Amino acid sequence: MTATRPAQPIKVYSSSVSGHSHRVRLFLSLLGLPFETIEVDLRAGAQRTPEFLRRNTFGQVPVIEDGEVTLPDSNAILVYLNERYAPDPARWMPRDPLGAARVQRWLSVAAGQLASGPSVARVIVMFGLHREPAEAIARSHDLLRVMESELAGRPFLAGPQSTLADIANYSYVAHAPEGNVSLDAYPQLRAWLARIEALPGFVPMAPQRIGLAA
Template structure:
């Protein structure tokens, strides 16, 4: 049995949900009630001592990082299309997973939390990081339609979520047509699912809205 723990409002959880949908893999989703600190409960801390989401459980395997989960799931695809097997291709993809965990986290993600949840952040610094990131991506995508390998890989999946919600971070993507086209390409992939949380949904989930009890929700692969 495959189980994903998280919230529907988390971009890091969403990137895992998106890859699962694209791979057409069934799994169960267990919502974690952050408002009531379920992520700090003894049961959850046994899964992830850091008290963070997402967490992936598959039989005896427990993974607690979204980038690591993407790498693991990519290996379910026998064609190796989502994560190249050759050392150079794999390293190029992994570079973008690092970008997702660093530049995007410290810009788009931080700004989104600030503007939607009033989380403290150095706005000017985060905006500078976002601007530089977009400049690099715009130039990079002028040479190829995808981040690496001329095809969609987990590099694209890792970087997509918070850029796709740029309006939440109050960042204008109109000066970056290549980045915008890249986002649109991902949205056209078969079995694509959207990161549909609105600002009000994020706010309520964090402060006001009581989540349902933690019960697994089955997700079955789509039929052709």
Template sequence: MRLYHHPISGHSHRVLLFLALLKEPVELIEVDILCGEQKTKEFLELNKFGQVPVLDDDGIVVADSNSILVYLAMKLKRHDWLPADPLRAAEVQRWLSVAAGELAYGPAAARRIKLVGDRAVSDEIMRRSQALLAVLDNELGSLDWLVADRPTLADVALYSYVARAPEGNIDLTDYPYVQAWLYRIESLEGFVPFVKTPINLTAAYA
């Protein structure tokens, strides 16, 4: 398998993290998104939207990070990560939708703004981020993991951008259950960290 990725992309990291947790070997091909390599003709043949990550599994090409997670779990028959039970599977899908929605337009958007320049994060993005973290903290107040009694794709899909939310000046101090959940993920065998970017942060997550 080949994974086209970039180290600062949280979408890429969630796939890399899942492969590491599964102990699945993969060839990493870095796409220089800062120089626009994802918009070249060659890359657009892999993903017409010009986005990383892309998985090439011996000629089977899968784009979109959440789609890749589902593909890997189903191909490898890892029902521990993507439950076969219809209700549990639906609950995982709900959190995948959150990863593509509230997370992408909240903490991930805030981080992206700080990465590309020193603009202020808008009040709307801050509100979205805080609302999502409040929901997560409430959910995790009585649960170790988002869906089952063990980690699933739901946890993998949300981890990267929540862990690096402080890089968008989203403070995690008021969300102790979220912080505990992050540490649980980081304690999993095979865990690989998401690169920390050199941003002058005003909110810290160690």
């Protein structure tokens, strides 16, 4: 199967500090698709301007513009890119019912436990929020212990090869230490991160300095 290519680079409205944004840039790079990154200054509130809200009424990054298609939500974007541009869409989202369900389970984790655990813990530190981080750190370790246990039996979250499940969960796990969530106790998890980082086309999310905003 020969995948189509975008007629022009896909525009990605994103933030360099956002793991949600990074998962989209990562998948675009893994697919070898041309894209243009437009930085949205979250500190300045650019995501709440009328112009941006026309792209995403929730006022969140990332958003892509692919020709006439404007699409928000990182997980939705991963699914769209896979179905429209991946040479073998089943490579990243299995077509059998159980395989697809296993991937969907981890997409739900990325929007749930990952977002309320490692992501929140990191935001508290990075943006210097006056908020107690203990609960988010505890939720993070609850999640990481489950991931560690499941990765003991397979190399990737949903099976023997990387899928959208891994792309959706990678960024905030890899950068969990920026939220004072140590990965030292999770050797299987660290090995999983290394396997993702070895994928052809992998691009990292740059480490971020803390205290980005008062």
